[in-house]
Amino acid sequence: MATTLTTRQVERLLNTQPSQDGDGVNIQRLHEFGGGLDPFLMLDELASDQPDDYIGGFPPHPHRGIQTLTYVIHGGLTHEDHMGHSSTIHAGDAQWMHTGRGIIHSEMPLTDHDGLHAFQLWLNLAAKDKLSQATYRDVRADEMPELQGSNASLVALGGWWQSLAGESVDGPLDSLAGQGAIAHARLDAGGEFSLATRATTLLVYVFAGSVDIAGTRVAKGQLARLGAGEELSLNSTDGAQALLLAGEPHGEPIAHYGPFVMNQQTELEQALRDYRDGTLTD
Template sequence: MKLRTLAQLWPAKQVSDGAGVKIRRSIGLQPQWRLDPFLMLDCFGSDEAADYIAGFPPHPHRGFETVTYMLDGHMLHQDHLGNQGHLKSGGVQWMTAGRGIIHSEMPQQESGLMRGFQLWLNLPAAEKMQEPAYLDLDPAQIPAVVIPQGQIKVIAGTLQSPAESEPLLPVTTGPIRAVSTQPLYLDLQLHSAATLALAVPAGHNALVYPYEGEVWLGTHRVPLHHAGVLTNGDSLELRTEGPARVIVLAGKPLQEPVVQYGPFVMNTVAEIEQAIADYQQGKLTDRAAKVLQI
């Protein structure tokens, strides 16, 4: 067993996106802050309606996937074909933009707390022009594993203990499986003075992001709203002093060039220019978006 340690800390900074929604961005805040295959990680959260009410009106994407995890609140997704999905507290939407999709994400509340994450996950060159698709998951479809240290929600990948670790976690697989990047996406809710060891595939890039409280990796502290980028290894061990909630992400790096222009992520400048031209000429979305089921 080789424990991962803290390699870098990337603090989330407040920015605005969509029609003025206030968010905290860590991964993707700067080009050098990408963590292959992760392009961007946004944390949104406010109980002030003015911070989120304008939402994300129709906008295009090509070449990657978005994963929206709603902790609190209610958002309506719509795409260019009229497909709709209601994303409510505890739910997840996994959208593959592929060759192109135009969609919107609009709040369905005028007051109260709206909080969650959106992750941008890259696609390999061979899959960037696939048909777009999306998968809506109700909270009941996401396994929640209760352990002495707290609770773990398994959104993607497999939860398990490191080799030779005791006590053993119940092996639990999330509903989302992206073959090319093999993502692990866990939401941990940990009690005070908790210690938890997790298996993380060796060779995958990985990070932890506390969104309530803070966590420790050995003697290194990962503060609230910081992306803690990890060294390589096959496991990690988190420790808390007070209660904490933290996202754990890992993914297989694609090791391909990344050229990004706003909502388009391709491998070459020529492909970006083609995406822009396709959008301007109404050719970005000439195929239907599939609504997937599990």
């Protein structure tokens, strides 16, 4: 007897809010430091064809206790850090940073004829990994495998993704916190995509057009948190693009201050002392 899969329903919608970061960079931001999107913490979208919105970039600044994933749609970003890494990512590329005990880095924008469009995602590290060694990795567009749907496709940045037809791909980023998985879905007009996923946390962020998920319309600039189930079905009448985020919650306390995310207030205070003393990255 065939097993009937439960379709995942939208249980919560969040809207991005305008914000600024770095040297006056205008962004759209979603954040949840109360554990509501665990293991994910924050998603920033940088999208503008006006250089004044982003040209100041993100001069050197610290992080501790998180992973970041930066993904470029068009334009580019150049990364430099205290460990000596220096690299540039362009359209379709990503960079992953495991900050662990501490990283000091900068990200400076590059533009093309359409300006800059990129995302940065923060993932929380489990308590046991918050003071681990910092690491960094670039991933190029041609390293990312694809799944095909009906007038739709999915690019896997990280983690394992499977269609209902049984086809699956593994994204090159295989060390994402909270067993994280991240993908970029593109749907043409009338496009459909159905995935098999049992991840406890499953999020869909729409950044172009609109997507229908089990009868709920998710518009551009909205993030949908989905309820329990085994099947995710995406449909779009007019075409859409979205980021898909899946993972397993840490279920641990979260203490946040600026670029630092720890478990306790005392650990945040220690991070600030270490940064002031110049020992954050030791």
